[in-house]
Amino acid sequence: MAVDVRLMTVELLKAYKKILKYKELENLTGLSAPGLWRYINKRVRPTKDRAVELFEILTSQQVVEEILRGKLIEIDENLFNLSMIIYEVPILKILSYTAYREFHRYNINAVVTVEVDGIPIGVMIADALESKLVIVRRRPEIGVKKYHQVSYIARDPPAVVSLFMPSESLEGGDRVLIVDDLLNSGRTSSALVKLIRMTDAVPVGLFSVVAIGERWREQLENEVDKIHVALRLSR
Secondary structure, three states: OOOOHHHHHHHHHHHHHOOOOHHHHHHHHOOOHHHHHHHHOOOOOOOHHHHHHHHHHHOOHHHHHHHHHHHOEEEEOOEEEOHHHHOOHHHHHHHHHHHHHHHHHHOOOEEEEEOOOHHHHHHHHHHHOOOEEEEEEOOOOOOOOOEEEEEEEEEOOEEEEEEEEEOOOOOOOOEEEEEEEEEOOOHHHHHHHHHHHHOOOEEEEEEEEEEEOOHHHHHHOOOOOEEEEEEEEOO
């Protein structure tokens, strides 16, 4: 089904209006408040050219980073609370269209994420990409007879972590986008790559909301075609 960029842009403007004032939206888009109001309230739709222009602005790295920084809560050094990002529907809408912008040309037909915090953003991105959604669990699901399992050692706190994915969740040839709320060591996403390959599906890309430092890069940069991080934080 053809995607209407005008409709996506209106949805983006509605999401931004829930977190910004009209004056801030005017400064961001270069449009007047009355014009923005007509778009947001669906009195008129932007032309395709105007919609593409607005979509590029509203999903740009600089703009999205600024929005996320304003919602991020720093608890301690390298310890952050993402609840105002990953559980806020307008933010999730913005992130889902950002993921669409970065990955829609890759023919993604499946999105894989890990419970629990990855589920909201995984749902939204799967919807934006019109893809199926696969939730990987930390324990086997009741009623599922066959599953793929992979384990890895987490550092903080030290522990062996096991991940389980129903065997029939993916098919050979599926093109998969991994969605992670927070990249740190990269071990969880690396484990997801292994699970995906067990099904003969193809891990094509990785979208992360926040990444801390660069340690994750050693684990992942050669595992997928593209990695996009919405907000990078230095150590």
